[in-house]
Amino acid sequence: MTTNNIVPQRALGSQGLVCSAQGLGCMGMTAFYGDFDRAAQEEESLRTISAALAAGINMLDTAWMYQSFGAGGGGNFTNEELIGKAIKQHGRDKFVICTKFGI
Incomplete structure (x- = not known):
């Protein structure tokens, strides 16, 4: 897939990491919005992830908490x-992953 770089890229830190100025929030892809297939x-x-890329x-x-608990398709489905799966499809070097956790 060719990247058009419509969204501007920014240097993140001093180690050469480049990140898009806009990110894709993935919460709704697996959690919180009711039953789904x-x-x-x-x-x-x-x-959607491919289109964003x-x-x-x-x-x-x-x-870590973005997951369904047995809704719709049976069993947990974690973000x-x-x-x-997106990383496997496109390659780890294509993504910057932002995460968080509760205490």
Whole structure:
């Protein structure tokens, strides 16, 4: 996939990391918005991540708590699993991952 870099890129820190000025919030791809069909949701979410990457968005925002608990498609469906599939599809070097956790 060719990146058009529609979204501006910014240097992040002093180690050469380049991050898009806008990120993609991934919470709604696996959590909090009711029952869903896991297979269909996963397919649509991976297409969304691919489209964001094509637009120059390489920063994905996730968190450990972004998951469904057995809704719709049976079993837990975590955001980290979904992002892992996108990484496998496009390559780890294409993404900057932003995460957070509760104490």
